[in-house]
Amino acid sequence: MIFKSLPLIFFVLFFHSFTTADLSSDEEALLTFAASVPHIKKLNWSPQKPICSSWIGVRCTPGNTRVSTLRLPGFGFNGSIRADTLGKLDALEVLSLRFNYLIDLPPDVSTIPSLRSLFLPHNNLRGIMPSLSSRLQILDLSYNSLKGAIPQVFENLTQISSLFLQNNSLSGPIPDLQLPNLKHLNLSYNNLSGAIPLSLQGFPKESFLGNPFLCGTPLPQCPGTPSSPPIPGHKRSIWKREGVTIAIACGGSIILILLVILIFVCFFKRKHRQQSRREPGRCGTIEKPEGNSSAEESERKGLVFFDKSSHNFDLEDLLRASAESIAKGSHGTAYKAVLEDGTTVVVKRLKEVVIGKREFERHMEMIGRIRLHPNIVPLRAYCYSKDDKLLIYDYVPSGSFSSLLHGMFF
Numbered sequence: 001m002i003f004k005s006l007p008l009i010f011f012v013l014f015f016h017s018f019t020t021a022d023l024s025s026d027e028e029a030l031l032t033f034a035a036s037v038p039h040i041k042k043l044n045w046s047p048q049k050p051i052c053s054s055w056i057g058v059r060c061t062p063g064n065t066r067v068s069t070l071r072l073p074g075f076g077f078n079g080s081i082r083a084d085t086l087g088k089l090d091a092l093e094v095l096s097l098r099f100n101y102l103i104d105l106p107p108d109v110s111t112i113p114s115l116r117s118l119f120l121p122h123n124n125l126r127g128i129m130p131s132l133s134s135r136l137q138i139l140d141l142s143y144n145s146l147k148g149a150i151p152q153v154f155e156n157l158t159q160i161s162s163l164f165l166q167n168n169s170l171s172g173p174i175p176d177l178q179l180p181n182l183k184h185l186n187l188s189y190n191n192l193s194g195a196i197p198l199s200l201q202g203f204p205k206e207s208f209l210g211n212p213f214l215c216g217t218p219l220p221q222c223p224g225t226p227s228s229p230p231i232p233g234h235k236r237s238i239w240k241r242e243g244v245t246i247a248i249a250c251g252g253s254i255i256l257i258l259l260v261i262l263i264f265v266c267f268f269k270r271k272h273r274q275q276s277r278r279e280p281g282r283c284g285t286i287e288k289p290e291g292n293s294s295a296e297e298s299e300r301k302g303l304v305f306f307d308k309s310s311h312n313f314d315l316e317d318l319l320r321a322s323a324e325s326i327a328k329g330s331h332g333t334a335y336k337a338v339l340e341d342g343t344t345v346v347v348k349r350l351k352e353v354v355i356g357k358r359e360f361e362r363h364m365e366m367i368g369r370i371r372l373h374p375n376i377v378p379l380r381a382y383c384y385s386k387d388d389k390l391l392i393y394d395y396v397p398s399g400s401f402s403s404l405l406h407g408m409f410f
């Protein structure tokens with residue numbers, strides 16, 4: 001009996017050691033990373049703790065066999081990441097290192113084949129990675145120090161749905177990128193120049209703002225482009241020979257058909273626009289890490305911080321935080337939210353507060369100015385959108401929530 005099941009036992013043992021070896025190699029890779037890149041905020045990573053359930057910023061695949069997500073926003077990571085550290089996380093799907101001071105990312109990380117989302121906004125990156133995993137769906141390199149031309153490497157990102165490069169120093173013409181799945185593009189606030197290529201002319205002008213030498217649809221026309229090509233002379237003579245009446249009749253009916261089509265197109269466009277305008281103007285959208293991630297990051301109403309130095313999380317991190325409702329008042333509900341990096345904040349969502357944006361911002365500025373008073377819980381940030389008004393406070397464990405919730409303006 002025992003002999004019979006021996007192969008099975010071996011198989012189970014082998015398989016077990018195989019999978020744990022993978023998770024332990026992930027663990028080793030993370031520890032090497034943490035040891036080799038200086039950072040300000042402490043990580044609670046220790047070999048004594050289970051990596052999938054208690055390491056800050058780490059999420060695993062179902063069944064806890066591999067590390068699938070690493071999010072470390074605002075930890076003060078400084079300098080370069082060494083090769084052979086994060087690059088060994090070869091089941092990694094999401095890497096987010098926003099709000100750090102990183103200057104580059106080694107090629108073995110940017111080419112991890114399983115990588116789908118790479119978030120590196122607000123760092124000190126100087127160049128775009130020379131190679132990138134072709135399965136990337138979201139690439140956010142905005143608010144860095146990227147220089148030079150937009151490289152041809154993007155040509156290979158056939159799965160990409162969101163590409164964010166705003167607020168860098170990219171220059172030169174935009175290459176004619178054929179990216180069939182691209183839905184969100186932002187190239188604003190760079191030094192790009194020349195005509196916007198045909199393949200990208202369907203994006204709104206907000207995708208190209210702040211590039212003074214960029215031109216063409218959807219921006220104003222490039223200087224020196226003819227408005228319409230002239231009709232060659234010999235065609236006119238054919239028209240004359242065939243008979244002017246037939247031409248007029250044909251032309252007339254074609255114009256009529258075009259007119260009808262145009263009216264229909266205008267009608268549907270307006271309807272569509274009205275529908276999209278009617279969509280609720282909320283603060284951000286809740287991220288779905290799997291599946292339909294393309295809707296993510298689009299036109300997001302972000303957080304406004306009072307103190308730039310406390311700007312180490314953003315709305316996406318907040319929406320992903322674990323939250324519990326701690327108080328319900330007539331003006332809204334307050335939640336205690338624990339961010340992935342361990343920061344705890346209180347989020348108050350105001351209910352049925354009808355107030356204009358200007359006035360709201362004025363109130364916020366006023367609150368912001370008195371926030372240093374010792375008896376008042378500091379207001380860190382807010383988000384204003386049509387249907388959402390969020391106030392984000394520091395969490396003070398021993399403080400009275402009643403003073404927090406009712407002692408302020410609302």
Ligand SMILES: *[C@@H]1O[C@H](CO)[C@@H](O)[C@H](O)[C@H]1NC(C)=O
Pocket residue numbers: 130131132152153154156
């Ligand atoms: C794009 O992919 C092809 C084939 O996978 C590869 O040969 C080429 O070097 C890649 N181009 C860039 C710029 O990475």
Ligand SMILES: *[C@@H]1O[C@H](CO)[C@@H](O)[C@H](O)[C@H]1NC(C)=O
Pocket residue numbers: 143167189210
């Ligand atoms: C992005 O760049 C624009 C133009 O330089 C600037 O007005 C804006 O403040 C920048 N945004 C951030 C967050 O730095």
Ligand SMILES: *[C@@H]1O[C@H](CO)[C@@H](O)[C@H](O)[C@H]1NC(C)=O
Pocket residue numbers: 166167185186187188189204206207209298299
């Ligand atoms: C791109 O980023 C800029 C700010 O840096 C913003 O003003 C603009 O609305 C963004 N465009 C899109 C299409 O989201």
